[in-house]
Amino acid sequence: MSFLHLLFKHRFVKASAISLLLGAGGVLATPYASAVSAPQTVVRYFVYAHGLHVMTINSAYRLSGNQYSVAAQSKTGGLLQLFMKTNINLRAQGHFYDNGMPEPESYESAGWSRGKNRHLSIAYKQDIPDVQTMEPVETDREQILPDERKGAVDNVAILMVLLHKVQEGQGCGNGAVKVFDGVRLSTLQVQTEGVQPLPDGASKDWGEDGLRCNFVAQQIKGFKLSSADRKARKPQQGRVWFENIPQIGMVATRIEVDSPKIGHIMVELEGKPQQQP
Numbered sequence: 001m002s003f004l005h006l007l008f009k010h011r012f013v014k015a016s017a018i019s020l021l022l023g024a025g026g027v028l029a030t031p032y033a034s035a036v037s038a039p040q041t042v043v044r045y046f047v048y049a050h051g052l053h054v055m056t057i058n059s060a061y062r063l064s065g066n067q068y069s070v071a072a073q074s075k076t077g078g079l080l081q082l083f084m085k086t087n088i089n090l091r092a093q094g095h096f097y098d099n100g101m102p103e104p105e106s107y108e109s110a111g112w113s114r115g116k117n118r119h120l121s122i123a124y125k126q127d128i129p130d131v132q133t134m135e136p137v138e139t140d141r142e143q144i145l146p147d148e149r150k151g152a153v154d155n156v157a158i159l160m161v162l163l164h165k166v167q168e169g170q171g172c173g174n175g176a177v178k179v180f181d182g183v184r185l186s187t188l189q190v191q192t193e194g195v196q197p198l199p200d201g202a203s204k205d206w207g208e209d210g211l212r213c214n215f216v217a218q219q220i221k222g223f224k225l226s227s228a229d230r231k232a233r234k235p236q237q238g239r240v241w242f243e244n245i246p247q248i249g250m251v252a253t254r255i256e257v258d259s260p261k262i263g264h265i266m267v268e269l270e271g272k273p274q275q276q277p
Helices: 002-009 017-021 078-082 155-167
Strands: 040-049 052-063 067-076 087-096 102-113 116-125 128-135 175-180 185-197 209-221 236-245 249-259 263-269 274-276
Touching: 052 078, 052 155, 067 155, 087 155, 102 155, 155 175, 155 236, 155 249, 209 249
Parallel strands: none
Antiparallel strands: 040 052, 040 263, 040 274, 052 067, 067 087, 087 102, 102 116, 116 128, 175 185, 185 209, 209 236, 236 249, 249 263
C-alpha cells in the first residue's frame, strides 16, 4: 500500500505527467467546435508509474494556425482504481500570438479527485491568469501575486504550442515559459533535441524514429505553508517524442518524466488517433 498511498498523497493526477501532457480521447463532447475551424483529433494515452498502468487520458482537440481547443478526461486505471478514484474532465481554449506563443482564453477542470468533488476555472485578463472558481478553496499555500502570475499559461496551452510548432516544422522551440495551474507557479524550459530513435520498449506502430524534445519543469511559488517538503522544489526533467502518423500528422506519442516524488513516469499513446469533422 505504500506506493499507492504515495501516489494519492502527492496529487499524482495533477502534479506529475498529467500536468505536462494534457491534450489527448473520444468520450467527451466536441471541444468548442464553433471556435476553431479545424478537424477534431481524438487520442488516448495510458500513464504508467514504476511500470504499472495507473491512469487513462482520453481527449479530443482542434488545432488550427492560430487557435486551439481541448476537451480531456483523466481517470484512474489498472489496479490503482481498486484503491482510489479519480475522474476529471477538462476544457481549455486559446489563441497563438504572431510569435507563436500561446494566448490562453479559458481553462476549466471539474470532477472527483483526492476524495472530493473539485472545480477549478481560470480566465485570462490582460495576460494575467485569474482564478474564477476554486472548490474547495486551498488556503494553506503561498499567495501568488498578480505580477508574479503575469504572462503565465496553463498546462494545456503548453502542449498545444509544442504541437503547433512541431506541425509547422519548427521543432519544439527553445526557451522558457511560466505555468500556473491555479495554486502553483512553475517554470518550464524546452529544448529541441532533433530526430532520434525511439526508446527501447516504445511502440513501433508508426516508425523507428521520432522528434525528441527535452524539458525541465520546476515549481517556484505556491508551496504549502505547512510543509518543508524539499522534493517539491526540485526540477522535474522529462522528454517527449512526436511522430508523423499517416493521415493524422504529428502527434505526441510518448512522454517520460522523472519526478522527485513519484519516480519515473511514462505516458504512451494507446492505439491510432482518429480525425473527425
